[in-house]
Amino acid sequence: MAECVLGVETEYAVAGIREQEAVDREIIVRRLLQLARSTLPHLRDSSSSGVFLENAARLYIDCGLHVEFATPECLNPWDAVRYVEAGHRTLLELIQKFAKWRRREEETACFRINVDYSGTGTTWGCHESYLHRMPPEELPLHLIPHLVSRVVYTGAGGFHPLSGGLRFTLSPRASLMERTLSADSTGSRGIFHTKEEPLCTGYHRLHVLCGESLCSQWAMFVKFGATSLVVAMAEAGLSPGKDVQLVAPLEALRVVGGDPQCKRTLRVKGSTGMTAIDIQRHYLAMAEAHLDESFMPPWARAVCERWRRVLDLLESGPGAVSGVLDWGMKLALYAHHASARGLNWDRLPFWAEIMDRHRHAVDLPPGDGQIPLDLALGPEIPAPGAVAELDTLLERKGLQWDEFRRVQQFRAEFLEIDTRFGQLGPRGVFTLLDNAGVLNHRVPGIDNIEHAVRNPPSTGRAKLRGAVVRRVAEDKEGDWYCDWQRIYSNKHARLLDLSDPFAQTETWHDAPPRGCQYHPDLFEDAPF
């Protein structure tokens, strides 16, 4: 059977709040990194101010002041999820140390979310990497229909980040994808990221950036497993995406995101239309038909079983995944909470439309807050004609502006709930539900997270990296540095080549003294 290599990068949102004001995030992330350096066995990252840890993962600060944890290279989806969760635990421990150090009446928190709700379209990533050996330019054909349709189980759920109302979506980050293909990762992002940076020799690396941070083990497991299988089938020449080519992938992504029933059809070339579930079943059927082929990984059958199960549940409607998938949990909770607040959940999309039209009419850019209703409808309204049109629309539907006022009143509360859903630690909504035993998201075999916090995966170059980090971390005089492909000591003029992702033995070479060009940046000297 074939081996797969995959990894996951999670960018976290970090925030500090004291007396209802923000704590400078730069202070928080600088100190978190310093705490990592002072309390965790590590080697310095040669390409940034981050660190490589004894579990072979990388912890660093990425653009936008996001703390980022990149898992070590994993050979199966169980390990991929396990090390994502090890990252959560590492971050939570650092946050707790930070809180103890501050000793102030403030809350410091870390969130698994990929958008904020300031209305500016700000987003950050949860990226996946899959090694392969096929021509990279052929991958979009096979991956794009998968990346669009997999949102039915990979969506984090939440609200459209650019709406002035409350518009539930399966994938808030997907709402911000602007292109089908793009090489850019910080703006004009695409469904398919064309970056070519293998970080090893002999392979290409597919870098998926349209996904989201998830809480559900089941969702993560199928996300990593199914995408690995699609890559494996494409690499084997099966052309898995050829018969499900989307006419308009971005438009299809919006449709899938806005359809919790998963019933809407997408325009597919040469077809009368397919739902996202139909497209996923196409990929699944192909995978199931080739389970025992040499190009498939040994765990393909286990992935296909859970992949099929989740698609079957989705066919039964969103209630069937309310204990399983992130967006399903959120939809159930938020609809229930709306009812408790006296809001009609089914009418929220309508009010979101009204609010967005109204904002457009009065030329209020996103992120500038809400328009007080009294101003919006008062004698000084900036766009009386447009508001009169909305008045007519409401009258036709038998609705009152008072309901608009109630949606406005509770909008921020829903957005806080969504932000806190994936909060690390005991206050996170997901954690509270999980601890209450009301979820069904766990996958057998994803356990012993504490072991993954301190130990690398059991094979491949990650195992070697982790062992060396542990062995030399205390050799402060050795001037050691690390990156994904090498570990080296300027003092000892020795270099460990890790360019082979499947390396099993340590192969050390002589290296030129001071061969490492280290690039410190603003995080190097934290003022503490």
Next chain:
Amino acid sequence: MRFFQRSDEQQLHLAPGNGGPASSDPLQQSRADGERLLAAGDEALRRALGSGNSEAFLRASKQSGGE
């Protein structure tokens, strides 16, 4: 309208939760699981929203763009 009281009975086919009493009737079991989820959700949201000022929370948790 409450999520688990919708007329579409298909929506009630919940995956079983991790705990709670088992029922021989799948529909009844699904409904019970759903009610337990929502009850736990009420408590979770109450604890999560401790600050009582969501506008301030959203301002304080505003992020810069990453990748």
